Amino acid sequence: MIRLDLWLTLTSGEKLHAAELAFGDADRQGRYASAFRYTPGYLADARTFALDPAALPLTPGDFPGKQLDTPLLALEDALPDDWGRRLLILRHGLPRGRQSEPHLLQALAGQGLGALGFYPPNQPPSEEANAAATLELQTLLDAAQRLERDGDSAIDDTTRSLLAAGSSPGGARPKALVYDEHGQWIAKFPSRRDDVDMVGLEAASLELARLAGLETPDFRLLELSDSRRVLLVKRFDLTQQGGRNHMLSFRALLQASGYYVLRYADLIAALRQHGARPEVDVPRLYRQMVFNALLGNTDDHLKNFWLLREAEGYRLTPAFDLLPDTGARREHVLLFDLTPLPPSPVELVGLGRKWGIGGAANICQEVEAAVARFGEIAAGNNVPESEIHRFAQDIARRCRTLSPNPSPAYGGGEQQASLPRRSR
Numbered sequence: 001m002i003r004l005d006l007w008l009t010l011t012s013g014e015k016l017h018a019a020e021l022a023f024g025d026a027d028r029q030g031r032y033a034s035a036f037r038y039t040p041g042y043l044a045d046a047r048t049f050a051l052d053p054a055a056l057p058l059t060p061g062d063f064p065g066k067q068l069d070t071p072l073l074a075l076e077d078a079l080p081d082d083w084g085r086r087l088l089i090l091r092h093g094l095p096r097g098r099q100s101e102p103h104l105l106q107a108l109a110g111q112g113l114g115a116l117g118f119y120p121p122n123q124p125p126s127e128e129a130n131a132a133a134t135l136e137l138q139t140l141l142d143a144a145q146r147l148e149r150d151g152d153s154a155i156d157d158t159t160r161s162l163l164a165a166g167s168s169p170g171g172a173r174p175k176a177l178v179y180d181e182h183g184q185w186i187a188k189f190p191s192r193r194d195d196v197d198m199v200g201l202e203a204a205s206l207e208l209a210r211l212a213g214l215e216t217p218d219f220r221l222l223e224l225s226d227s228r229r230v231l232l233v234k235r236f237d238l239t240q241q242g243g244r245n246h247m248l249s250f251r252a253l254l255q256a257s258g259y260y261v262l263r264y265a266d267l268i269a270a271l272r273q274h275g276a277r278p279e280v281d282v283p284r285l286y287r288q289m290v291f292n293a294l295l296g297n298t299d300d301h302l303k304n305f306w307l308l309r310e311a312e313g314y315r316l317t318p319a320f321d322l323l324p325d326t327g328a329r330r331e332h333v334l335l336f337d338l339t340p341l342p343p344s345p346v347e348l349v350g351l352g353r354k355w356g357i358g359g360a361a362n363i364c365q366e367v368e369a370a371v372a373r374f375g376e377i378a379a380g381n382n383v384p385e386s387e388i389h390r391f392a393q394d395i396a397r398r399c400r401t402l403s404p405n406p407s408p409a410y411g412g413g414e415q416q417a418s419l420p421r422r423s424r
Contacts, residue, residue, distance in 0.1 A: 001022065001024060001025060002022070002023040002102040002103070002106065002362065003020070003021065003022050003023075003120070003121050004020075004021040004023075004106060004119065004120065004121070005017055005019075005020060005021070005118070005119050005120070005121050005122070005123070006018050006019040006020070006021055006036075006075075006116060006117070006118060006120045007110065007116070007117040007118075007119060007125045008048075008051070008116060008117075008246065009110070009115045009116075009125075009131055009243055009244040010047060010115070010238075010243050010244075011239045011241060011243040011244070011245060011310075012241050012242075012243050012310070013239075013241055013242040013243040014243070014246075015117070015125050016041075016042055016045060016047075016048065017036050017039050017042065018038065018039065018042045018048070018116075019036055019037060019039060019042065019051070020036075020037050020039060020121075021034070021036055021075070021102075021105075021118070022034065022035045023035075023101075023102040025151060026100060030100065031066060031067065032067060032100070032102070033064065033065075033066060034064070034065045034068065034072055034102075035054065035062045035063065035064045035065070035422050036061075036062070036063040036071075036072055036075070037061065037062050037063065038056075038058065038059075038060065038066070040060070043058060043059075043060060047070055049246075049309060049313075050055075050309045051074050051246065051248070052071070052073070052074040052248060052252055052253065053118075053253075053274045053314065054254075054255065054270070055070065055071035055072075055073070055074065055252070055253075055255055055275060056071060056072075056074060056252050067101060067237060068101045069257045070255045070257060071255065072251075073251060073252035073255060073256075073257060074248055074252045075101075075105065075116070076101065076252070077114065077247065077248060077249045077251075077252050077281070077303075078105065078108065078112045078113075078114055078116045078118070079101065079104055079105065079108065079112065080108075080112065080169055081172055081303070082172040083166065083169075083172055083173060083174055084166060084169050084175075084274050085104065086168045086304065087147075087162065087163050088104060088108060088388055089104075089105055089107075090152060090163055091107075091160075091163035091291070092107040092165065094107065096419050100198060101277070105118040105121070106118055106119075106120070109125075109126070110125050110126070110127070111130045113169060113235070113237050113247065114237050114244060114245070114246055114247035115237070115243075115244035115245060115246040115247070115309075116246070116352065117262075130164045130165055130177060130180075131165055131176075131177040131178055131179045131184055132161055132164070132165040132176060132177070132178050132179065132223075133179060134178045134179070134180040134185070134187075134232070136161060136165075136178070136223045137178065137187060137222065137224060137230050138225065138226070138228075138352060139161065140161065140162050140165060140166070140176050140178075140187065140189070141174075141189050141190075141224065141228060141230060143161070144162055144166070144174040144176070144189050145163040145189075145191075146159065147159060147162065147174075147193050147195070148174065148191060148192045149192060162176060165178065165344065169186050173188065173189070173191055174189040174190075174191055175187055175188045175189060176189070177235075178232070178375075182236070183238075184234075184235045184238055185232040185233060185234055185235060186232070186233045186235060187230050187231070187232055188202065188230065188231040188232075188233060190228060190229070190230075196326055196384075196387050197382075197384055197387060198323070198326065199221070199229045199231045200221070200229065200378070200381045200382055200383040201228065201323055201324060201326065201378065201381075201383055201387070201391070202321075202322065203219065203221040203231050203324040203381045204374070204377045204378040204380070204381040204383060205295060205297070205323050205324065206219050206233075206320075206322055207377050207380075207381070208291075208295065208322075208370055208373065208374060208377050209291055209319055209322055209370075211370035211373065211377070212287070212291050212366060212367040212369075212370035212371065213282065213287055213363070213367070213370075214284070214287055214288055214291055214317045214318075214319045215319065216318050216319050216320065216322075217233050217234040217235075217236050217318045217320060218233075218234035219231060219232060219233045219234065219317065220232050221381060226336075226369050229382075233320060236318055237308070242327075245309060245310065246308070246309040247306050247307070247308060247309075247317070247348065248306065248307045248309070248314065249302060249303045249305065249306050249307075250267050250270065250302045250305040250306070250307070251301075251302035251303050253270050253274065253307065254267070254270055254302065255268060256302055260302070261334065261335065262302070262334060262335065263334060263335040263336070263337065263364050264285075264286075264289045264335070264336060264351075265336050265337070265355060267285060267302075267305060267334070268282055268285060268286070268355055269315065271285060274307075274314055275307070275313070275314050275315065275316065276310070276312045276313025276314055276315055277312070277313075277315060281315060281316040282357065283357055283358065283359070283363065284316050285305075285316055286327075286352055286355070286357045286360070286363065287363050287367060287416060288305075288319050289334075289336070290345075290348050290349075290352075290367045291319070291322070291367050291370075291371065292322075292332065292366050293332070293336065293342040293343060293348060293398065294342070294345070294348075294367060294368055294371045294395065294399055295320050295322065295324050295328075295371050295374070295395060295398075296324040296329065296342070296391070296394050296395060296398055297323055297324065297325070297332075298325050298327065298329045298332045298399040299321065299323065299327075299333065300329065300331065300332050300334050301332075301333040301334070302334075304320070304321045305317075307350050322384060323339030324374075324391040324394065324395065325391070325394055326391075328356050328394075330342070330408050333342060336348075336351060337351055337354075344399075344400045345365075345368050345399060345400065346400075348360075348364050349361045349364050352364070367383075368399055371395055371399065372395075372399065374388075374391065374392055374395050375388050375392045378391070378392075405408060
């Protein structure tokens, strides 16, 4: 049996003992019972809110479950994914029998992204910085690539800084938490397994997203002394007052564990039900869907869509983890209506009108005009010309600009995902 206290960091920086957690011993298949209960003090505090408005409403009593599955997916949100989870295990030397989610939560403590911290009963939450200075980026990148190449045998004194800084962020790719005089960032590294310039492509995609009217985190592309590059993306879970914003994924909100078949319409319905400003955030989500469809961001799974708990309630986060279709999958994770294949701009307008999105045609036109600048923006981020040509062709197909027929929803006129001319 493992028992943990869950502490919530408010936007002010104050910490509240929010809930008590209990996890039974695992059976031979690794399955275990779990339970969540809000503390009486948390339920009585006027500043509190439901950590998951769908599955964990503010009511007394136990919320039982199995593993960190329904209704406890909001707790699983706090854990890092593949890369960070591997580093968390290495950092704390967890043997195979102690690598289940409850042990990982205990090891994570309060160092994850978001506002949740996990501590043994009656142990007050502690502060332990785990971000590295941006001056250490080259050392961190070297350590990440050694770890990818050599596995656990790569652990040494220089790798330990990566274990501390890299064991919190989510996602499968190498990354670490860093800071400088401008704030705290997630540093996204190239991988030894990359066959395209993932760092440059993501920087270009974020720039295109801004041109398309999406809200994105601040970001910047840094070139290290050996010409390798790192993308810094500003953390949006931190507040100016030194506190945290609670983060909730749409995977948790929709209780979508395991294999799921869900549509963008399901996200919109959840946002209308649980969001504080659906009249603002639903069009934002629709714009992001259109951008994903036209750029080719096929990795649109539910943990790439999140809500932040702000003073007025749950709001849609800025868009992040944006890339063209680097895996040549074409099919998206989320269905647009009844298909995972990307609709044309005209069909996207039709979906917007079906879902009650005001100005759907204007949104699609603005996004298509921005995405058509892929070649120019990618060249400005020094993406190799062969890769620009490859992805520009795919974007052109998605925008149906290779067809001689103009888009009637926009009043005609074709656009091309242009290839830049480079000086020799």
